[in-house]
Amino acid sequence: MRHAILVLLQDQEASGYDLAREFANSIGLVWNATHQQIYLELGKLNEQHMVSYRHVPQEGKPDKKLYQLTDEGRAELIRWLKKPAGPARIRDAFMVKVAGGQLADTQSLLSELEQLAKQRRERLATFEALAKRLDDEGLEDNLYNYLTVRRGILDQRAWLQWAEEVRQTLEHASVGSATS
Known part of the structure; x- marks a missing residue:
């Protein structure tokens, strides 16, 4: 820090x-x-x-x-x-919940997933607005901040894409287990 x-x-x-x-x-x-x-x-x-x-x-x-x-x-x-940066450490409690999801209530996981997706969409909107502001102010003065914000944008988009895959997969699995 x-x-x-x-x-x-x-x-x-x-x-x-x-x-x-x-x-x-x-x-x-x-x-x-x-x-x-x-x-x-x-x-x-x-x-x-x-x-x-x-x-x-x-x-x-x-x-x-x-x-x-x-x-x-x-x-x-x-x-x-x-100095070279070390590998990033990830601590994501929701990912641990997904890993242990076979013991969880699927609807609870889906509900939490939607809450987290909403937060990620809000963060994405914030990052996109910040990137636009930095771009409008001129990248020559804001290049490194802009590059950092772009990473944040791509991270949020990737997480949201993953969340959609999880939602579809869990909903499909729920339908499949309900008809079995």
């Missing part, structure tokens, strides 16, 4: 709240983090002199901390970017 935060801070300073919003809207395509995780990591990065912050007074609220990348943080980010 530390490198995801450093990536988000590479071009501009941001508050913890801003970073959480960016995790939800952009880097969240590939890395999830809670507010608590972000603030905890910001504290560690600050202790390691990879980020620094300045206080910004706010009316009627506590001061806001705006974080920025330090030279040490930029050097760490560059070092990390040069």
Whole structure:
């Protein structure tokens, strides 16, 4: 997560709240983090002199901390970017449910599948709108963000295609077992 935060801070300073919003809207395509995780990591990065912050007074609220990348943080980010990434780890509880589906109620699986498909369609729409915005703003300034969003779009489309196959297969299997 530390490198995801450093990536988000590479071009501009941001508050913890801003970073959480960016995790939800952009880097969240590939890395999830809670507010608590972000603030905890910001504290560690600050202790390691990879980020620094300045206080910004706010009316009627506590001061806001705006974080920025330090030279040490930029050097760490560059070092990390040069290293090969390890294989992606997948943790998908629904896939485990599908794997154990012979013990499950098919209708429950189908219902959960439809809920997840709805979420994926919403995420796809968000990603497509973001890709269009990045394209409209000019890819020369947004190329790497655009490429990341495109991956998110393709992931959502592939998942939805798989979900349709699962739905059809389970519905067909249910009809076949009901007539046996």
